[in-house]
Amino acid sequence: MAHELRHMLRDDDINHEEQVQILKLAEHFRQNRYYSRPFEGPQAVAVLFDKPSTRTRSSFSVGVAELGGYPLVIDKSGSQLGRGEPVSDTAHVLSRMTSAIVWRTFGQDLVEEMARNATCPVVNALTDSFHPCQVLADLQTIAMHRGGVDALAGQSIAYVGDAANNMANSYLLGGATAGMHVRIAGPNGYLPDPAIVADAQRIAQENGGSILVTTDPVEAVCDADCVFTDTWVSMGEEGEYAIRSKPFWPYQVNAQLMSYAKDDALFQHCLPAYRGKEVTAEVIDGSQSVVWDEAENRLHAQKALLTWLIAWQRDDTSLLGEVA
Numbered sequence: 001m002a003h004e005l006r007h008m009l010r011d012d013d014i015n016h017e018e019q020v021q022i023l024k025l026a027e028h029f030r031q032n033r034y035y036s037r038p039f040e041g042p043q044a045v046a047v048l049f050d051k052p053s054t055r056t057r058s059s060f061s062v063g064v065a066e067l068g069g070y071p072l073v074i075d076k077s078g079s080q081l082g083r084g085e086p087v088s089d090t091a092h093v094l095s096r097m098t099s100a101i102v103w104r105t106f107g108q109d110l111v112e113e114m115a116r117n118a119t120c121p122v123v124n125a126l127t128d129s130f131h132p133c134q135v136l137a138d139l140q141t142i143a144m145h146r147g148g149v150d151a152l153a154g155q156s157i158a159y160v161g162d163a164a165n166n167m168a169n170s171y172l173l174g175g176a177t178a179g180m181h182v183r184i185a186g187p188n189g190y191l192p193d194p195a196i197v198a199d200a201q202r203i204a205q206e207n208g209g210s211i212l213v214t215t216d217p218v219e220a221v222c223d224a225d226c227v228f229t230d231t232w233v234s235m236g237e238e239g240e241y242a243i244r245s246k247p248f249w250p251y252q253v254n255a256q257l258m259s260y261a262k263d264d265a266l267f268q269h270c271l272p273a274y275r276g277k278e279v280t281a282e283v284i285d286g287s288q289s290v291v292w293d294e295a296e297n298r299l300h301a302q303k304a305l306l307t308w309l310i311a312w313q314r315d316d317t318s319l320l321g322e323v324a
Contacts, residue, residue, distance in 0.1 A: 006312045007115040007122045008305055009108070011132040011173035012199060016207045018308075019139075019177050023149040024323045026140045026297070026304035033300075038310045038319045039069025043099040045306070047125070050076040050105040055271060056125050056133070059298040060102055067303055072098060091117035100306060121309035123302075128234075131166045134270045135174035136305060137297040141290055142226055144297075145266055153179030153208060158224040158261070160185045160217045160251045161278055167230045167270060168192050172200035172211065179207035185220035187247040217251045218260050226266040229253045229278045245277065253279040258288065268294050 028035045045064045064071040076082040108129035115122040163186025175182035232248040267289045275281040317324035
């Protein structure tokens with residue numbers, strides 16, 4: 001392992017072997033929440049929020065504390081970023097005071113600018129383009145129920161709904177990195193950026209996986225090992241729900257759609273969920289749903305990611321324990 005500054009801004013910032021290492025480390029954290037404590041001191045980790053959050057705020061705050069550190073949680077309204085301070089200036093200041101920077105914001109360009117100017121690892125905790133921390137947790141959840149991390153390659157996953165959003169993009173890249181067969185279904189006008197699809201196809205080919213983008217939800221879900229969806233209306237668009245949701249009703253995850261997947265297929269949702277809309281209560285509260293494991297795994301996957309990034313920066317494989 002070389003001495004190098006690494007960031008996690010989009011799901012393909014790591015390769016297949018690195019993803020496997022992080023996910024195996026996450027499993028160690030699930031079994032022992034104090035498996036490694038790289039921020040002992042405590043050292044501070046800046047956790048910035050420009051958007052509301054429950055799972056991200058909780059998992060990073062608790063996670064940094066369990067890693068021996070201090071979560072410096074800053075909301076947009078309480079920072080100079082919210083008043084127009086350049087991202088580069090904030091990056092320089094926080095780099096001198098914290099060991100890592102985590103940011104939940106809007107534009108992907110913002111976290112990229114933060115990373116260009118920071119001298120510590122930067123983690124994308126959600127942007128409008130990608131949600132890599134969520135997908136790491138989702139992959140860990142599949143591994144829990146399917147025989148471990150080494151069993152992920154070759155699994156088929158289907159995402160249905162708004163296929164032009166950050167979750168679809170991250171499933172494409174993260175699933176391709178894992179060597180999975182990724183199927184994405186959404187209505188015309190709500191399909192992934194062709195550039196991201198092309199990146200995913202290249203990565204999938206390298207890792208033995210495949211990519212399918214379709215407007216047919218049944219084609220996507222057929223024989224899938226895991227089915228995913230997300231809310232049809234993003235934060236800030238709630239007032240447009242009736243109009244915006246209209247094209248997505250054929251993509252609702254209900255018992256009929258799940259019947260096309262494998263009999264033991266898992267259901268996941270990054271939450272918050274709107275029962276009776278993108279998913280029925282019968283599915284999300286049913287026996288195939290693993291959404292609570294998925295939510296908990298945000299904690300373990302993010303701790304693993306932070307530990308892995310710090311191990312790279314410090315050139316200290318001892319932080320990784322058995323997975324080094």
